[in-house]
Amino acid sequence: MTPVYRPNLFDEPNPIVVSDEILSRKRFIPARSLNMLAASWIQFQVHDWVNHQRYRLGENGGKNDVIIPRPAGKKWADRKWKNRAGHAPEARMRIAGNKVFCTAPAGYPVFANQTTPWWDGSEVYGDHEASANSLRQGPFIKLTEDRYLSHDIQGNAVTGFNESWWLGLSMLHTLFAREHNVLCEALLREYPAWDSERVYQTARLIVSALIAKIHTVEWTPAILAAKTIEIGLPANWYGAPKDWRTQLGVWLVDAHALKGIPQTLPNHHGVPYSLTEEFASVYRLHPLIPDDYQFFDHRDGKLIGTHTFTEIQGTRTDDRMRRLKLSNVIYSFGIAHPGAITLHNYPRALQKFQRSGGDSGYDTEVIDLSVVDLMRDRMRGVPRYNDFRAALQKPSVREWKKLTGDPEDLHTLKDLYGTIDRVDTMVGLFAEQPPEGFGFSDTAFRIFILMASRRLQSDRFLTVDYRPEVYSPLGIDWVANNSMTSIILRNCPGLAGVLPRSACAFAPFRPIYGRG
Secondary structure, three states, rough: OOOOOOOOOOOOOOHHHHHHHHHOOOOOOOOOOOOOHHHHHHHHHHHHOOOEEOOOHHHHOOOEEEOOOOOOOOOOOOEEOOOOOOOOOOOOOOEOOOOOEOOOOOOOOEOEOOOOOOOOHHHHHHHHHOOOOOEOOOOOEOOOOOOOOOOOOOOOEEEOOOOOOOOOHHHHHHHHHHHHHHHHHHHHHHHOOOOHHHHHHHHHHHHHHHHHHHHHHHHHHHEEHHHHHHHHHHHHOOOOOOOOHHHHHHHHHHHHHHOOHHHHOOOOOOOOOOOOOHHHHHHHHHHHOEEEEEEEEEOOOEEEEEEHHHHHHEEHHHHHHHHHHHHHHHHHHHOOOOOOOOOOOEOOOOOOOOOOOOOHOOOOOEEOOOHHHHHHHHHHOOOHHHHHHHOOOOOOOOHHHHHHHHHHHHHHHHHHOOOHHOOOOHHHHHHHHOOOOOOOHHHHHHHHHHHHHHHOOOOHHHHOOHHHHHOOOHHHHHHOOOOOOHHHHHOHHHHHHOOOOOOOOOOOOOOOOOOO
């Protein structure tokens, strides 16, 4: 079998060619069972979990930059790439290198996570004490008078994690900052003797647990729309269905699963809790992002604006949010579809994307994110597609036609990679035909399902300390009785008439007819 980490294949085939030939969006392919809240949600979550530390582009004389060679005979060779906004074009594409924490005995690099990997809402609250304290006023999260996020002198939103900022993130950060403040008011009414610190910390615990619950019992079953998932993932939170046959079957396999993870003890399964590079790899879901957007008034359905992705990201974001208003953004995202996670559907806007937010050293870097996605996997030791499957005890794909049924894609992949064992994992995951109802491949699903339980089971605040003595009785009730739908309605009550009646808030909203 091919070694797991093959630095000799670092630049084979050229990732720019792979992007041009098999990833670039030819036309928008929608995922019609979902809305754009679902696409925004997963980026909102990933920013809570994973952040690899990078060098600044050009730091140390550029010796840590990743150089992407020009593909011979391709159009890119005839033009020059701007690696930084406002700088002269260059003959090579360069991306900022990751900082290696150590090298594993097998020879592959290990990277430190710069954010907290727990479900602690760090994207809203900040991932260290100084950051958290700068975002609050007493028990409340600081918001402007009209209850929107403030911004710094560079125009970046002031929140826990603001890198790669765009309207979808602004929508969710604003919504959950408002939810935190509403919850603080409820706690102060219920427990008037509590001091500011206790109110803040309790509210953060409650909101973080609610986010974890929404991801577990709403977002994941929405994007994996199959009966088994509809039963299995909510069982992680609520426990097995109460009929005696199911209870007996679950008890024979795992008595803890009868209760749901929040009513069990922490269990690390013999391995210190961490998020793997394979986990980061399967969450490369950038095809979800459209290039073009329409915004409508939620009251009468009238068109109030059209924007490209570039016009609703970076330092433009918060001005757009205030002009459009939160309720209208949620409604417009609710009736719009994300892109399908497949080949030929990578957003054009992200292929010449200017970073924003985060460390000020990144604010002028221009990247082709599809190329970056490929290179990050290769450089972080993520196996190529067949080795990735083998590590999950899945059989290798030995025939091209079993990877994709599209004759044109089959020909392109063979031409690009030569041998099926060289196919990049991300490309293989996008090419693989998902099971019925799944929003992504079965191979990616194996990582999702393993980590879905592990993230809950390892966290004491979502197991042994998920109790009234820690969360307060009000807090336990708040998590139990709320959902994405109720959060939206509490903070944007005007959307009551458009939210799905029999599905979660990540399913398409009911549009107001006669919009124009």
